[in-house]
Amino acid sequence: MPDPILRTARLTVRPMTLADADDLASRRSDPETAHLQGWEVPYPLERAVALIDDMIARGGPAPGGWSQFACVRHQDGVIVGDVALHLDEQGHNGEIGYTLHIWARGQGYATEASTAVLNYAFTVWNLHRCAASIDPRNAASRRVLEHLGFRHEGTMIESFWQGETVTDDARFGLLRREWQARRAEARSRADVLSASGQPH
Template identity: 50%
Template sequence: MAFAPLHTARLVLRPFTEADAEDFAARRSDPETAMYQAWRVPYSVEKALELIRESARHEGPMPGHWYQLDVQRLADDRTVGDVAVYLHDHGHTAEIGYTLHTWARRKGYATEAAAALIDHLVDVTGVHRIEAATHPDNRRSIQVLERLGFVAEGVKREAFWVEDEVSDDAIFGLLARDWTANRAALGL
């Protein structure tokens, strides 16, 4: 069964299509966006198509694979960014990530989109734990995670490689029971 789009008050999260490749490549080619990510700029349309086609091979989050979703504003169908989920092989733990266009930041879109994805992972997929990792200096991403109720669990020293450069990796975790208990209090 194909992945059904997820709707929030302002957004829709839907599987990528090949028509999204240029926008995806442009977002990933932005140096500010790529600063704390696992890719180098420029990010080619061909590389975007490869990632989109890989994600399209799955009908939703599958153990052992990343699954990407395009995030669009309902008001005008404009893409604000994307969210991604990696379901670990055993299916009990998922890792999430998000990337927004620079113009779409500081509007609550990352929090809103990630919350919808977490809802799906907990309520539909049945994961027990959601993880996220970011560069310790990526304050904006850390603020999103904190708003969602993630707990800082530590820093893995020199654990994140992008080609031949290494950096630390700040690790955050959220348990499904904590999400379920606190989701209403978070105002999400």
């Protein structure tokens, strides 16, 4: 599959390289983040290197594996976080995830970067469906998914284990046709505002 480098208004969303391993390990070592996503703390640098190495060895996004995309701010080249996308063995269905540095949260970066990745996945890779899984206590992540158009499809009670601790798992889903309909509606609204001379 093509190895995308995506540009949004504020970000370049690109495949991770080994130079990003320190940043990835640091981001995942935040206790609050790890608590909601199920990582050990501190997150070992060796594990970050192995994750990126595995992605590079596959030659980019491929069925059956995860791909990690660094989200780099245009203005200063700083990584604000990452978006991850998993493709199933047939390449029909995917799962998306995202993690931001603490200082980058609440500024719309997760929505902006995920929009770019989803649009590419649905239009270039022809993904049929994308899922997401979050800790139900993660209200900020739920808001991102809802803003992207995901529907809550149910919560699996006490199904996600982190060591000896079990938590619930809230599941969300989005179909390609739903994504396309939302994009078409957004373009239509923008056209109407442009024709009326109103800012958008």
